[in-house]
Amino acid sequence: MIGKLKRKVVVPGDKIGVIEEYIPYNGTYEHNSEILSSLAGFLEEDLEKHTVSVKTMRRILLPKPGDVVYAVVVSTSEKSASVMIISINNKLLNNYFSGLIQIRSSSMDSMKSIRSALKPGDMVKCEVLGYNNDIYHLRMHRSEFGVVYALCTKCGGVLVRSGKELKCQICNNIENRKIANDYGIIRLG
Numbered sequence: 001m002i003g004k005l006k007r008k009v010v011v012p013g014d015k016i017g018v019i020e021e022y023i024p025y026n027g028t029y030e031h032n033s034e035i036l037s038s039l040a041g042f043l044e045e046d047l048e049k050h051t052v053s054v055k056t057m058r059r060i061l062l063p064k065p066g067d068v069v070y071a072v073v074v075s076t077s078e079k080s081a082s083v084m085i086i087s088i089n090n091k092l093l094n095n096y097f098s099g100l101i102q103i104r105s106s107s108m109d110s111m112k113s114i115r116s117a118l119k120p121g122d123m124v125k126c127e128v129l130g131y132n133n134d135i136y137h138l139r140m141h142r143s144e145f146g147v148v149y150a151l152c153t154k155c156g157g158v159l160v161r162s163g164k165e166l167k168c169q170i171c172n173n174i175e176n177r178k179i180a181n182d183y184g185i186i187r188l189g
């Protein structure tokens, strides 16, 4: 019994044992009398307490205030946009975090609404303000922040920069966004 589970690697959903054997602990859950892993990590058992837990093996990268992130716009309203954060400081994430861009923290003078500045599917470059109410608050106040990649809302073609506007390479449709000054360049490691 001793060492049976030592250093065994599990992923979410892996069967670890049954509740007759162990008491499920951190990183595990019980389903139909079986103990399953809820994390990717190493199995750890406590033979005295008959507990089993999973210790996560990767250090999870979390957005911090001041970090620069790339995010994909999911939905927009007049005053805010919901986004998925896909990278932190140019490092692509394996998972994603939910973010919110609010018009009041972005001080976009020329923009009357977020809806006219961003469209669902756009890739935006933002700065992290902080974490509150289970969501990361982002802003795109400076000229370096804003949309870096967007597709035509009419035909799905790639929009290229044309002065202060964006122009579809396929149908010549002209669109407006809050454009980052390095529109078209995405740096991801």
Ligand SMILES: [Zn+2]
Residues within 6 Å of the ligand: 152, 153, 154, 155, 156, 157, 168, 169, 170, 171, 172, 173
């Ligand atoms: Zn088009």
